[in-house]
Amino acid sequence: MSHWLEVKNLDVRFQLGEGGILRQSQGTIHALSDIHFALEQGQTIGLIGESGSGKSTLGRAILHLVRPSAGEVFLNGMNLTKLSEQKMRPYRQQMQMVFQDPFDSMNARMTVGQIIMEPLLLQRLGNSSTRRHKAEALLERMGLDRRAMNRYPGQYSGGQRQRIAIARALSTEPQLLVLDEPTSGLDVSMQARILNLLQDLQKEMGLSYVFISHDLGAVSYLAQTIIVLYLGRIVEVAPTATLIATPAHPYTASLMDALPPMVRQNTATHLPMPVGEPPSPVNPPSGCAFHTRCPKAEARCSSERPPLQDLSPGHQVACHFPLQVGN
Numbered sequence: 001m002s003h004w005l006e007v008k009n010l011d012v013r014f015q016l017g018e019g020g021i022l023r024q025s026q027g028t029i030h031a032l033s034d035i036h037f038a039l040e041q042g043q044t045i046g047l048i049g050e051s052g053s054g055k056s057t058l059g060r061a062i063l064h065l066v067r068p069s070a071g072e073v074f075l076n077g078m079n080l081t082k083l084s085e086q087k088m089r090p091y092r093q094q095m096q097m098v099f100q101d102p103f104d105s106m107n108a109r110m111t112v113g114q115i116i117m118e119p120l121l122l123q124r125l126g127n128s129s130t131r132r133h134k135a136e137a138l139l140e141r142m143g144l145d146r147r148a149m150n151r152y153p154g155q156y157s158g159g160q161r162q163r164i165a166i167a168r169a170l171s172t173e174p175q176l177l178v179l180d181e182p183t184s185g186l187d188v189s190m191q192a193r194i195l196n197l198l199q200d201l202q203k204e205m206g207l208s209y210v211f212i213s214h215d216l217g218a219v220s221y222l223a224q225t226i227i228v229l230y231l232g233r234i235v236e237v238a239p240t241a242t243l244i245a246t247p248a249h250p251y252t253a254s255l256m257d258a259l260p261p262m263v264r265q266n267t268a269t270h271l272p273m274p275v276g277e278p279p280s281p282v283n284p285p286s287g288c289a290f291h292t293r294c295p296k297a298e299a300r301c302s303s304e305r306p307p308l309q310d311l312s313p314g315h316q317v318a319c320h321f322p323l324q325v326g327n
């Protein structure tokens with residue numbers, strides 16, 4: 001049986017020194033290696049990991065905004081990685097992205113109405129009257145006044161701008177939203193309101209979410225399954241409750257340190273946050289890439305990369321010495 005969204009053995013490499021901001025550097029960034037997972041309709045998968053672990057690159061690769069160097073992305077059984085830009089167009093309509101701090105991704109000189117209607121114009125969907133009606137209805141659903149249509153994003157707060165960004169993403173009636181840190185930078189009460197709004201929209205519209213965050217608390221609120229990434233590789237994947245209660249990878253257990261105490265009290269295992277910055281993805285450490293920061297590392301970890309292996313149904317870990325409950 002095919003899954004609704006399926007990512008198979010995905011690798012993304014960036015070559016340095018071929019132009020762009022990193023022109024001075026040489027080498028290959030191993031942004032993602034051997035990523036695989038499936039997502040069903042109406043479900044949420046969470047991607048967590050420190051800065052540079054490859055979360056945004058994975059979101060962008062799913063949406064065909066980054067070309068993988070290997071592997072495939074299937075939507076409803078269709079291999080998107082094989083499609084030309086023209087054949088990809090109807091699938092673009094079905095998949096949209098919401099970014100952190102939407103102000104950066106919004107043209108401050110466009111009105112809110114123009115911003116929400118822009119994807120419809122780009123996809124040549126509807127006429128000016130239907131586009132306007134749709135934008136007004138979406139604004140109302142987001143709890144914003146229709147008068148916002150003629151105002152500018154700079155006139156709104158961070159939380160309101162995030163609602164505008166969600167309305168924009170929903171304008172093409174997508175089935176999948178890649179939410180890239182949608183609540184970062186917002187205060188705690190606004191974060192909770194945006195998470196509740198996303199949850200309601202998911203139920204109403206049967207949306208599927210890929211929820212990207214470094215905040216395990218926010219991810220665990222929406223996601224049924226969580227993938228933990230470290231230097232571009234999956235180190236652990238599990239149903240949310242299992243991951244929180246029994247993290248098996250020492251890196252996952254260290255992320256528990258950042259959870260709010262109420263959530264963390266259900267956690268059997270947690271370790272202190274790893275010291276220092278993650279190593280460079282240009283020359284990732286040999287063996288298990290986490291061994292240089294792992295409090296549990298042994299000699300084998302620096303020479304042999306641990307495969308992702310099953311612990312229980314839906315729970316996999318890439319560690320030679322996975323933590324046991326109570327460790």
Ligand SMILES: Nc1ncnc2c1ncn2[C@@H]1O[C@H](COP(=O)(O)OP(=O)(O)OP(=O)(O)O)[C@@H](O)[C@H]1O
Nearest residue numbers: 014029031049050051052053054055056057058281
């Ligand atoms: N266009 C690009 N060109 C070169 N390197 C890139 C490019 N995009 C991402 N990278 C590199 O790929 C790696 C993964 O980056 P990515 O942004 O996916 O991580 P992330 O987990 O989303 O981090 P953050 O939480 O900071 O957004 C990083 O080392 C980053 O510098």
